[in-house]
Amino acid sequence: MKKSLIFLILLLVLMQLIGTERTNPSVNPDAELKAPDAVAAILKKSCYDCHSNETKWPDYSAVAPVSFFVASHVQDGRKALNFSEWKNIPDEIKKRRLQRSVQTLRNGMMPLASYLWIHDEAKMSNNEQLLLAEWFNTQLRAYE
Numbered sequence: 001m002k003k004s005l006i007f008l009i010l011l012l013v014l015m016q017l018i019g020t021e022r023t024n025p026s027v028n029p030d031a032e033l034k035a036p037d038a039v040a041a042i043l044k045k046s047c048y049d050c051h052s053n054e055t056k057w058p059d060y061s062a063v064a065p066v067s068f069f070v071a072s073h074v075q076d077g078r079k080a081l082n083f084s085e086w087k088n089i090p091d092e093i094k095k096r097r098l099q100r101s102v103q104t105l106r107n108g109m110m111p112l113a114s115y116l117w118i119h120d121e122a123k124m125s126n127n128e129q130l131l132l133a134e135w136f137n138t139q140l141r142a143y144e
Helices: 002-015 037-046 066-080 083-088 091-106 126-141
Strands: none
Touching (some): 037 126
């Protein structure tokens, strides 16, 4: 038992030596999504930590193994949809991402439950979800 505990502690210490990328690429104001203030506020509160280049990296995101999980989610989120790079995305892809955004909002899939567990402030009210979905639908019409 004692050897197992020592091994586990040593493993956790060694894991701290493995770096994770916790960076925020620069934001070009000309490339980022432009939205009305009410919509932008919801996006910044509930979406930007994973879906922009403006991630707020909390202290726990520097501690392995949590750091691996957080960095991976941010990378995946930015790859799926990055509001900081909005104007650089081809229109056909924008259309698909807007459709998926509406669907994930309606299904309650975003923000992720694992994120909301720690970030209660990112929860969206029903009105906020409706406003965001309506705005996404309005944007969608521009690509049809």
